[in-house]
Amino acid sequence: MSIFFFYCILFNMQLLGLLGSLKGITSDSVASQCVLKLYEAGEIEVIDKSEPQQLAKFAAHFITYTDQPQACNFASFVPYGEDNPLQRAEWIKFLGVFANVESRANQVYDAVTQSYQCLTNRTKGRTSFKPTVAWMQYENGIWSFTKETYKLKYVEDAGGENVDDSINKITYNISSPDDLDQLHAILCTVDVVIDETYTSDAVNYNSSTFLQNINVEDHSCFVFLSNQSLWRYDKRIQNSTALDWYNGAVSQPQLVLADLFEVFFPTGNYTTTYFRNIAKDEGVVHITSEMCDRDISIAMEPTIPACG
Ligand SMILES: *[C@@H]1O[C@H](CO)[C@@H](O)[C@H](O)[C@H]1NC(C)=O
Ligand SMILES: *[C@@H]1O[C@H](CO)[C@@H](O)[C@H](O)[C@H]1NC(C)=O
Ligand SMILES: *[C@@H]1O[C@H](CO)[C@@H](O)[C@H](O)[C@H]1NC(C)=O
Ligand SMILES: *[C@@H]1O[C@H](CO)[C@@H](O)[C@H](O)[C@H]1NC(C)=O
Ligand SMILES: *[C@@H]1O[C@H](CO)[C@@H](O)[C@H](O)[C@H]1NC(C)=O
Ligand SMILES: *[C@@H]1O[C@H](CO)[C@@H](O)[C@H](O)[C@H]1NC(C)=O
Numbered sequence: 001m002s003i004f005f006f007y008c009i010l011f012n013m014q015l016l017g018l019l020g021s022l023k024g025i026t027s028d029s030v031a032s033q034c035v036l037k038l039y040e041a042g043e044i045e046v047i048d049k050s051e052p053q054q055l056a057k058f059a060a061h062f063i064t065y066t067d068q069p070q071a072c073n074f075a076s077f078v079p080y081g082e083d084n085p086l087q088r089a090e091w092i093k094f095l096g097v098f099a100n101v102e103s104r105a106n107q108v109y110d111a112v113t114q115s116y117q118c119l120t121n122r123t124k125g126r127t128s129f130k131p132t133v134a135w136m137q138y139e140n141g142i143w144s145f146t147k148e149t150y151k152l153k154y155v156e157d158a159g160g161e162n163v164d165d166s167i168n169k170i171t172y173n174i175s176s177p178d179d180l181d182q183l184h185a186i187l188c189t190v191d192v193v194i195d196e197t198y199t200s201d202a203v204n205y206n207s208s209t210f211l212q213n214i215n216v217e218d219h220s221c222f223v224f225l226s227n228q229s230l231w232r233y234d235k236r237i238q239n240s241t242a243l244d245w246y247n248g249a250v251s252q253p254q255l256v257l258a259d260l261f262e263v264f265f266p267t268g269n270y271t272t273t274y275f276r277n278i279a280k281d282e283g284v285v286h287i288t289s290e291m292c293d294r295d296i297s298i299a300m301e302p303t304i305p306a307c308g
Contacts, residue, residue, distance in 0.1 A: 010035050011248040012092045015108045016101050017299030031236060031244040033291035040289050083149040085157070085253035086113055092251060104299060111302055115254035116157075118307040119261065123159035131191035131229075131264050133160040138197045138213040143183055144171040146196065154253075158260035163190060174215040183214070188221035192229045192263060195278070200241055202234040207278045230279035231263055235272065238287040249274050251302070258305035273303075 010032045013019055019034060024047040030036060038044045089112050096105025133155045135146035145167060146152070152162050163186065172183040187193075197213065199205045207230060211219070224230055236244035249256050252273075259272040276282040294300060 009091075009095060009247075011244075011251045012095050014300040015092060015251060015302060016096060016099060016104050017297070018095075018099055018101070019296050021099075027242075029239045029242040031238045031242040031247045031287055033287050033289055034294065034296050036238065036287065037289035037292040038296065084153055085150050085256065086116055088150060088250050089113075089253050108302055111304065112252065112254050115302075115304045115307065116257055119254060119257045119305070120157045122307060123157065123261075126159050126265075130159060130161040132163060132189055133192045133194065133264070134163045134186075134190045135194045135196055137195070141175055142171050142173050143213070154256060154260055158257055158264055160192065160260070160264045174213070180216060184216050184218075187214070187216075187219075187224075191223050191227065192231070193224045194231045194233065194263075194275075196233070199234075202232075202237050202240060202243075202284055205232065205234070205278070206281060210278065225279060228277065228279035229263065231275045231277050233274050235274055235276040235282070235285055236287055237284045242287075244287065245274050255303055255305060270305075 010019075010022075010025075010030060013022060014032070014034060019038065022035070022038065022044055024045050025035065025039070027046060030039070035044070039046070090109055092109055093102070093105045096102045135148075135151050135155075136143055137146070145163060147169070155162050167186055170182075172179040174180055174183075193210075195210050197205070197210075199209075207225075210230060219225055233245040233249070234243050236248070238244075255273050258270065259275045262270040262272055263275055263277075276284065
């Protein structure tokens with residue numbers, strides 16, 4: 001069997017031990033060190049997805065790529081539509097059925113679920129401070145707060161509080177003084193900002209970029225700045241654009257949750273996998289083939305964070 005996949009399921013393929021049957025990808029921008037290694041060794045090829053003859057020689061064909069690298073919404077594989085972080089990870093079972101490795105898929109999913117629930121239980125034990133968290137993005141002069149349910153769920157599960165529901169529905173045009181005033185007032189209530197703004201140049205996206213996009217002179221009331229908690233999920237990146245957030249993070253919600261614990265309740269004792277703090281000028285980690293340090297023929301184990 002040869003399989004031709006795109007990048008948002010490459011991580012799941014590794015968890016299932018299927019990398020050996022990967023023959024083609026649609027782009028060499030892949031946020032996976034071991035897939036890069038295979039590509040550089042000439043074991044997989046990059047296929048022009050606009051050429052049907054090229055695709056025809058592959059036994060299975062899941063495209064999970066449209067114009068934007070973050071979109072992963074092909075009808076056959078749509079973990080991105082799910083409302084809950086664990087449901088997104090559960091899509092590994094779909095691949096498992098397809099490739100006849102159902103029991104491995106169940107085993108991985110059970111380990112991930114167990115870890116996620118253990119971490120969530122740890123949050124329930126916390127009674128005191130809950131930081132207010134905003135996922136927000138800027139595009140063409142407009143800021144908006146996330147409507148994506150799974151992100152709001154992550155915040156709750158990690159022990160934070162989402163910005164008020166009513167404001168998530170509204171967009172803020174930075175050319176409008178009224179909008180700017182409102183945006184400013186909201187940001188004065190936020191302890192942690194996750195800046196989701198798309199960029200083709202993540203390496204150079206820093207806190208200055210954020211402030212420029214926010215377009216407010218006076219940010220003295222911004223606790224997330226004075227307390228240095230301004231984050232992006234583009235820490236692990238390949239070739240400036242392919243984010244592991246859209247690949248490994250979908251399969252490993254337990255690691256995202258562990259990251260968010262550190263973001264909300266910093267210990268200084270845990271290195272985040274997917275998030276970088278641009279308020280502290282943290283840079284990106286470039287994914288390269290040299291980072292692939294495992295035997296590709298063996299199924300990879302999910303990373304299970306400590307849950308003490
Ligand atoms: C989480 O807590 C619930 C009830 O408090 C318990 O039944 C469950 O076993 C715990 N799960 C894990 C994975 O620790
Ligand atoms: C934002 O506001 C400016 C000035 O009022 C206006 O020209 C522009 O069209 C608005 N942008 C959007 C996307 O509505
Ligand atoms: C500010 O940061 C400290 C440590 O980094 C944290 O303990 C505290 O909860 C934060 N305060 C707010 C309001 O987020
Ligand atoms: C952000 O990057 C720009 C250019 O890459 C640089 O001029 C600026 O000083 C940086 N800002 C911070 C806060 O590091
Ligand atoms: C990076 O992306 C560019 C443009 O998409 C491509 O031409 C180049 O081959 C890529 N480089 C690597 C190392 O993947
Ligand atoms: C940091 O981690 C070590 C080892 O896991 C642990 O012994 C120590 O208590 C931790 N320190 C803090 C401040 O959490």
